Amino acid sequence: MERGEYMIPHDFSYFRPATLDEALDMLSEDGMIPIMGSTDVVVKLRARRLKPKGIVDLKAIEELHNFSFSKENGMVIGAAVTMNELIEDHPEVKENYPVFYQAIKKVGAYQTRNRATVAGNIGNSSPAADSVPPLLTYNAKLKLVSKEGEREVELKDFFTGPGKNILKQGEIIHSIIVPYEGPSIGMYYKLSRIKAVDLSTIGVALTVIDPDGKRDIRIALASVAPTPLRVFEAEDFIRGKELTPEVVEEFAKIVQRNTSPITDSRGTKEYRYEMAYVLPKKILRELGLYKEVS
Amino acid sequence: MVIKFTINGDEMEVDVKPNETLLDVLRNKLFVTGPKEGCGNGECGACTVIYNGKPMNSCLILAPEADGAEIFTVEGLTKDGKLHPIQEAFIEENAFQCGFCTPGFLMSAKALLERNPNPSKEEIVEALSGNLCRCTGYDTIIKAVKKAAEKMGARS
Amino acid sequence: MRFKYVGQSIPRVDAFEKVTGTAKYVTDMFFPGMLYAAVLRSPYPHAKIKKLDVSKAKELKGVRAVVTAKECPYKQGIYLVDRPIFATDRVRYVGEPVAAVAADSLDIAMKALDLIEVEYEPLPAVFDPLESMKGEILIHPDLASYDRLPIYNIEPEKNVFHHHKTRKGDVDKVFEEAKERDDVVIVEGEYTLPQIYHAPLEPHGAIAFYDFEGKLTVWSSAQSPHTLRHLISYAFKIPHHKVRVIAPYVGGGFGGKAGINMEGIVIALAMQVPGKHIKLIYSREEDIMATVVRQGMYAKVRAAVTKDGKFLAWEQMMAFDGGAYAEYGTNVVRAAGYTTPGPYYVPNIKVDSYGVYTNHLVGGAFRGFGHGELHWAVERHIDKIAQELGMDPLELRMKNLLKPGLTNAMGQKMHDHSGNVEACLKKAAELIEYEKPSEQPKDPKKKRGKGIAALVKAPAMPTNAASSVIIKFHEDATVTLQVSIQEIGQGFNTAIAQMAADALHIPVEKIKVVTPIDTDTNPYEWQTVASRALWTVGNALYRAAEDALNQIKNIASQVLGVAPYNLEVEDDRVYIKYDPETYIPLKDIVMGYTYPDGHAIGGPVIGRGSFVPERLTNLDPETGQGNAAAEWTFGAEAAEVEVDTETGEIKVLKLVGVFDAGRVVNPMLARGQIIGGMVQGMGPAVFEQITYDKDGRPLTISFTDYKIPTIADIPEEMEADFVETHEATSAFGVRGIAEHPMISVPPAIAAAIYNAIGVNINDLPITPDKILKALKEKGE
Structure with missing residues (x-):
């Protein structure tokens, strides 16, 4: 008879395959779930919101730890690459995807970022995921693999609802592919109750690709809809226009109109709705892209 | 399943279940009780250990995963009965009260000073924002980490 | 007394243990064969239990005991015995214990919970104290039959578990006359705050062991081991000498671990399986759902003030959201009632403070004990009066301070030694540079402002809350000090060692404060609460030290042939005052003196001292007049904030706290109390709150959802300072400061926000959405 204190009141088996093929074999069985940093999964196990038969730990699979960047092929982030690795070990991230860099620095605590992965953040599919809005603005794609084969999908098509996505049983995120479309500036503006280690009340990623050239403004938001939300309508509106107060005003209103926030313990829907209008303007102003007439 | 790892340099072999976390094993099987459980959700940092050189919440690590790991806890800080400079600095600056969060803070601070021997206030804040303390108001903790950096710089 | 150690910033005596991981808390204790407990809780805020069947759980392999109200039909409570250990016929809040299991492992215990069959019939519930006072839904229909201390005034038909009344002067007359006077204004206001959570880093825990002859041992994360023993003895009907409470270090309490909490659950299990240790962490x-939280409050205030700023009458009604059980919270309501209107003199005062049952989480003691709540209303209202009069809020406060010679709401007269709130306010104003307007940031969307608030708090305790101390000398003239105040982080063990060193005239290094507290061996102490420890134990210690020194001098007197009063103890010797060269080493005296021929006199020196507050009385139930407060700590706090008018975000730039501490025993530790307390006050000011869904289920039951300040949230600047008005009722001149720093941070921040953007937020916490809403209403 086992004795002791266990936090997780549910029995399951644990596997740590060394190759992707083995892993995909295991995951094709019912009741098997993959883990990376397990920062979300262990929480759900404790709360008995997940009751898997078995857990397949993907961290021993060498190829999932790959990271590469080139202007031709963009950035490829293996599913097992941790956020702190992206922040500390790969200066290309900060240099070429500054808005994404800002956002992942705001995910959880330092300890968490030593385990948390971007693939995990995406796979968890929370509308509040901080890493997702900037990736949406950078037109990120996902390489998904399963025993049946692999496919590439646009990140914007991945989410289907809070905690829900298009992954099939046995399918995992293999890597995140972020095209390089030129230099970018921007801001990830996260409003939360406290300044560190909190989920966003609202998160707004505004990215400007090629700021000195074609100036392509893109915007995506967290915590204002059932899924992370990119607002193409607003982008289409502002494309090529001079950033007058009227244009920016309209841009912000379009962004706001596309949101459908709810009230929870982090904020009210009214406040979120209001901020979906305020923050796009604020970010453009703070980036020095337009001045308000006073 | 039997796993092997080292704790503060000592090799250990222990029979674990998949539904145990590393924190469960440290505390309840090996009686390494320095790391504390404050939330079990990775939100408070009281269970922070240095895991293969990096600070992590041991409550979020499933025990079997720790096979082969090098784990460092607060129990490993003193050498030959002497306090580590971080411990000295925490005492001198009054950087704790009830002490429950302290083992976690010491681990986060040690890992910080190992990767960054002379951190700025902002870097200290970033490294320690995952460790909650309800007693001190944190300002003496920031001072203690700065002081520890000075002490360690002076000694090396 | 000569102070050599008192006043010094010596490092904590528990420092080594706490930085090496060797300090033991209940959760760190393990016993061979120990069983682990898990608790089945109510998913409903109010429901009848129609069926409860534990038979399947009992059959699960590894399950050793299952208990419900059937096996454990007891209720507990320190002032009002209303809280069942296990729900009987009905549940009254989400999280209320219904059954508990002890098993070989925690996961077995938790799996067993799934096998317990419960059928509930949901009942209509009430969540708002004002709504609840209508009495349409009775949460405790049998309230009148509950055991309680007679000083608590129940109104069962209104769900009221205590109604405190203050009637000083004639408020009604003043308001009536004011109608005719054009030099008087009447100002009204409403102020509210939600329930908040203590969030000690150590969750509550207990281990119980019941033996075959009916002796019970409980290891607990208790702030108050003796009171816990007493309440266990009362609830379970076990004589005191057969109940032993051992309390190792406590990882933060803040009031939440005072009295009795979850211990009854493990005790009930232990009584089912004698000879086994049962652990429940x-x-x-x-911890959030099922211990206690700070009560929510609604307050309505009406004040009559002359146009030149003199308070004539103050009327305040407070309705506390006490949650499903009152228990300890009865006295929170009473303390808030008798302290209103805080550190101000008002000749006519009328206060009605109601503790009201709702189907929210259980309210109880929390650092400040009703005073954070009452001062939120009082200090905000004074700001409102200042705005209406067009007067500076600090100036208005200064005109109405509770100074020596004046009486407080209970009719107690203030003396020169009672503390100096004026000096605190002046110092706080200096530290925040109150006269100098905030420098405004370049970004025109961001506005800065400053605010200030004052406070007073006396220990809220029974009239006979006692302390005792035992000093034991050892063969080498070192000393162990037995006291039963719990070290919960406040630094008591360090401070009391400093005080003992000065009282005994020996080096502090020769003194050890005994840990853990064990009620079988440690002397009686009421509780580790109310910022009373150094004051009350200091007085007991003074007597114990006198007792020990007298014994030493009596023995030495025989040996040296001089009168005891001609002897002095210093460091390691007893010497003759008029001939200091002639002395006996202390170590040759403290076990009794042995002459060269072998015969001995005296015996081991054991000093004994006890103390009970002097001249306290119960309050008159109709007027609230009497002596409930033994001594007062006054203080003032100030804040500077920056508000982003676009997002409503609030950045607290600076906090300062100044307290009249009497003599400061350890400046470094005292500063730590103030800084820590101010940050704990900042959380509820700007974001902390327990929230519920529309069905009354708490939403903020993890650190993911209930946020407390992190290291990234603290103000850039924090300053602590002291005024030191000697406290005449303390042998050491000390008074408490532990709770006080939390009290007036929210009103200081609210005042700073008004100063910055001209809006008043009267409902805590001051969240960004409230700021924006208020700005909109103001037309900006």
Whole structure:
């Protein structure tokens, strides 16, 4: 008879395959779930919101730890690459995807970022995921693999609802592919109750690709809809226009109109709705892209 | 399943279940009780250990995963009965009260000073924002980490 | 007394243990064959239990005991015995214990919970104290039959578990006359705050062991081991000498671990399986849901003030959201009632403070004990009066301070030694540079402002809350000090060692404060609460030291042939005052003196001292007049904030706290109390709150959802300072400061926000959405 204190009141088996093929074999069985940093999964196990038969730990699979960047092929982030690795070990991230860099620095605590992965953040599919809005603005794609084969999908098509996505049983995120479309500036503006280690009340990623050239403004938001939300309508509106107060005003209103926030313990829907209008303007102003007439 | 790892340099072999976390094993099987459980959700940092050189919440690590790991806890800080400079600095600056969060803070601070021997206030804040303390108001903790950096710089 | 150690910033005596991981808390204790407990809780805020069947759980392999109200039909409570250990016929809040299991492992115990069959019939519930006072839904229909201390005034038909009344002067007359006077204004206002959570880093925990002859041992994360023993003895009907409470270090309490909490659950299990240790450590979720929280409050204030700023009359009604059980919270309501209107003199005062049952989480003691709540209303209202009069809020406060010679709401007269709130306010104003307007940031969307608030708090305790101390000398003239105040982080063990060193005239290094507290061996102490420890134990210690020194001098007197009063103890010797060269080493005296021929006199020196507050009385139930307060700590706090008018975000730039501490025993530790307390006050000011869904289920039951300040949230600048008005009722001149720093931070921040953007937020916490809403209403 086992004795002791266990936090997780549910029995399951644990596997740590060394190759992707083995892993995909295991995951094709019912009741098997993959883990990376397990920062979300262990929480759900404790709360008995997940009751898997078995857990397949993907961290021993060498190829999932790959990271590469080139202007031709963009950035490829293996599913097992941790956020702190992206922040500390790969200066290309900060240099070429500054808005994404800002956002992942705001995910959880330092300890968490030593385990948390971007693939995990995406796979968890929370509308509040901080890493997702900037990736949406950078037109990120996902390489998904399963025993049946692999496919590439646009990140914007991945989410289907809070905690829900298009992954099939046995399918995992293999890597995140972020095209390089030129230099970018921007801001990830996260409003939360406290300044560190909190989920966003609202998160707004505004990215400007090629700021000195074609100036392509893109915007995506967290915590204002059932899924992370990119607002193409607003982008289409502002494309090529001079950033007058009227244009920016309209841009912000379009962004706001596309949101459908709810009230929870982090904020009210009214406040979120209001901020979906305020923050796009604020970010453009703070980036020095337009001045308000006073 | 039997796993092997080292704790503060000592090799250990222990029979674990998949539904145990590393924190469960440290505390309840090996009686390494320095790391504390404050939330079990990775939100408070009281269970922070240095895991293969990096600070992590041991409550979020499933025990079997720790096979082969090098784990460092607060129990490993003193050498030959002497306090580590971080411990000295925490005492001198009054950087704790009830002490429950302290083992976690010491681990986060040690890992910080190992990767960054002379951190700025902002870097200290970033490294320690995952460790909650309800007693001190944190300002003496920031001072203690700065002081520890000075002490360690002076000694090396 | 000569002070050599008192006043010094010596490092904590528990420092080595706490930085090496060797300090032991209940959760760190393990016993061979120990069983682990898990608790089944109510998912409903109010429901009848129609069926409860534990038979399947009992059959699960590894399950050793299952208990419900059937086996454990007891209720507990320190002032009002209303809280069942296990729900009987009905549940009254989400999280209320219904059954508990002890098993070989925690996961077995938790799996067994799934096998317990419960059928509930949901009942209509009430969540708002004002709504609840209508009495349409009775939460405790049998309230009148509950045991309680007679000083508590129940109104069962209104769900009221205590109604405190203050009637000083004639408020009605003043308001009536004011109608005719054009030099008087009447100002009214409403102020509210939600329930908040203590969030000690150590969740509550207990281990119980019941033996075959009916002796019970409980290891607990208790702030108050003796009171816990007493309440266990009362609830379980076991004589005191057969109940032993051992309390190792406590990882933060803040009031939440005072009195009795979850211990009854493990005790009930232990009584089912004598000879086994049962351990129950609450998860964070359980700690939030099922211990106690700070009560919410609604307050309505009406004041009559002359146009030149003199308070004539103050009327305040407070309705506390006490949650499903009152228990300890009865006295929170009473203390808030008798202290209103805080550190101000008003000749005519009328206060009605109601403790009201709702189907929210259980309210109880929390650092400041009703005073954070009452001062939120009082200090905000004074700001409102200042705005209406067009007067500076600090100036208005200064005109109405409770100074020596004046009486407080209970009719107690203030003396020169009672503390100096004026000096605190002046110092706080200096530290925040109150006269100098905030420098405004370049970004025109961001506005800065400053605010100030004052406070007073006396220990809220029974009239006979006692302390005692035992000083034991050892062969080498070192000393162990037995006291039963719990070290919960406040630094008591360090401070009391400093005080003992000065009282005994020996080096502090020769003194050890005994840990852990064990009620079988340690002397009686009421509780580790109310910022009373150094004051009350200091007085007991003074007597114990006198007792020990007298014994030493009596023995030495025989040996040296001089009168005891001609002898002095210093460091390691007893010497003759008029001939200091002639002395006996202390170590040759403290076990009794042995002459060269072998015969001995005296015996081991054991000093004994006890103390009970002097001249306290119960309050008159109709007028609230009497002596409930033994001594007062006054203080003032100030804040500077920056508000982003676009997002409503609030950045607290600076906090300062100044307290009249009497003599400061350890400046470094005292500063730590103030800084820590101010940050704990900042959380509820700007974001902390327990929220519920529309069905009354708490939403904020983890650190993911209930946020407390992190290291990234603290103000850039924090300053602590002291005024030191000698406290005449203390042998050491000390008074408490532990709770006080939390009290007036929210009103200081609210005042700073008004100063910055001209809006008043009267409902805590001051969240960004409230700021924006208020700005909109103001037309900006």
